[in-house]
Amino acid sequence: MTEVPAEGVPVWADAMFTDLEGAKRFYGDVLGWTYGEEATEYGNYTQAYADGKAVAAIVPPMPGQDGGDGEGGGAPRSAWCLYLASPDVEETARRVREGGGEIVMGPMAVGEFGKMLVARDPGGVVFGAWQPGTHRGFEARAVPGAYCWAEVTTRDADAADAFFPAVFPYATQRMPDEHIDFKVFEVGGEPVLGRMRMDEGFPPEVPPYVSVYFTVDDVDAAIGRATTHGAKVVFGPVDSPFGRFAALVDPQGAPFSLFDVARTEAAAPEPTAES
Numbered sequence: 001m002t003e004v005p006a007e008g009v010p011v012w013a014d015a016m017f018t019d020l021e022g023a024k025r026f027y028g029d030v031l032g033w034t035y036g037e038e039a040t041e042y043g044n045y046t047q048a049y050a051d052g053k054a055v056a057a058i059v060p061p062m063p064g065q066d067g068g069d070g071e072g073g074g075a076p077r078s079a080w081c082l083y084l085a086s087p088d089v090e091e092t093a094r095r096v097r098e099g100g101g102e103i104v105m106g107p108m109a110v111g112e113f114g115k116m117l118v119a120r121d122p123g124g125v126v127f128g129a130w131q132p133g134t135h136r137g138f139e140a141r142a143v144p145g146a147y148c149w150a151e152v153t154t155r156d157a158d159a160a161d162a163f164f165p166a167v168f169p170y171a172t173q174r175m176p177d178e179h180i181d182f183k184v185f186e187v188g189g190e191p192v193l194g195r196m197r198m199d200e201g202f203p204p205e206v207p208p209y210v211s212v213y214f215t216v217d218d219v220d221a222a223i224g225r226a227t228t229h230g231a232k233v234v235f236g237p238v239d240s241p242f243g244r245f246a247a248l249v250d251p252q253g254a255p256f257s258l259f260d261v262a263r264t265e266a267a268a269p270e271p272t273a274e275s
Contacts, residue, residue, distance in 0.1 A: 005085045008168030008185070009192045010150055011130050011137035012083040013212050014057040017252050020044065023058050023078075026250055030226045030258075031145045031214055042110065050145025055138060056214075078254040081118060082150050082210045083128035084168060084193075085137070089115045092129045095167040100159070110135075121163045123156030124208045142215050148259050149213040151194035156208070157181055160195050201235075206255075211247065213257040219244045222258050226250070 005011050017023035020038075027033045027048065033055070038044040045059045086092040089107040096103060096119045104126065106117035114133035120126050130137065142148040154160045161183065164170055170185035170193075181197035198208065216222040219237045223246055227233065234255070236246030243261040250256060 011085040053140035055146040078252040083130035086129040122159040154208040157197040213259040
C-alpha cells in the first residue's frame with residue numbers, strides 16, 4: 001500500500017465519460033491501461049491499471065450531472081479531475097469557501113475508501129480533494145501509463161495564485177521565462193503542481209482546467225495512436241528541460257497531456273522564490 005502524500009500533493013485523477021466503453025478503448029490503446037470491474041454501487045466507477053497498479057479511474061455521468069462546468073441542462077462535458085490530498089475535507093471545504101471558491105460536490109464519504117469533495121476556484125478551475133481511507137490514491141507515478149504532473153491552466157492567474165496557497169500549504173515559485181506566465185506550487189520544497197496562465201493561443205470556448213499529464217515511453221508514438229482514435233493535438237510535441245510533451249483533447253472532449261521524462265533538454269531554468 002502506498003503512503004499517504006502530504007496535504008496538497010496530487011493523489012488521484014478520474015474522468016467522466018458519456019461513452020465509458022469508448023474511453024476504455026481509447027486510453028487502453030494510448031496508455032496501455034487495463035481495467036477493474038465496474039463498481040455498480042458507486043455509479044460504475046472503474047479503476048484503470050498500468051502494469052497492475054491503480055493509476056486513475058473513469059466513470060459515466062450521474063443523472064443530472066453537468067460535467068463540472070456549471071452549465072446545467074446540456075450534455076455532460078467530459079473532463080479529467082485531479083484530487084489533492086487532504087487530511088480533513090471538511091476543513092478544506094471551509095478554506096475553499098473562505099478563499100472565494102465554490103463547492104461543486106461534497107464533502108462526502110465514499111464508503112470505507114475515503115472522503116472527497118469537488119470544488120471550483122474563483123477563476124473557474126475545477127479540482128478535487130481526497131482524504132484517504134482504504135484507497136490511498138495512485139499506486140504508481142511517472143511510469144508508462146501513470147500520472148506524472150499537472151498544471152492549473154487558467155485565464156485568472158492572479159485568482160489562482162491567491163486561492164490555492166490559501167487552501168493548501170503551498171509555497172510559490174515563479175519560472176523566469178518572459179514568454180510564459182508560469183508558477184510552481186511546492187510542498188516541503190518539492191514541486192507538486194504548476195500554474196499556467198492561458199493566453200490568446202487558447203480558443204475562448206476552452207474553459208479553465210487542470211491539465212493532467214500521463215507518462216509514456218514515446219510521445220510521438222502515443223500521439224499517433226491517439227489521433228488514429230480521433231484525438232486532436234492542441235500543442236506539441238515539443239522538447240523541454242523536463243521532458244518531451246504534448247497537449248491533446250480526447251475523442252470525447254477531455255483535455256489531457258502526454259509526457260516522456262526520458263527526453264530532456266540540457267538544463268532547466270531555475271525558479272525564483274515569491275515573497
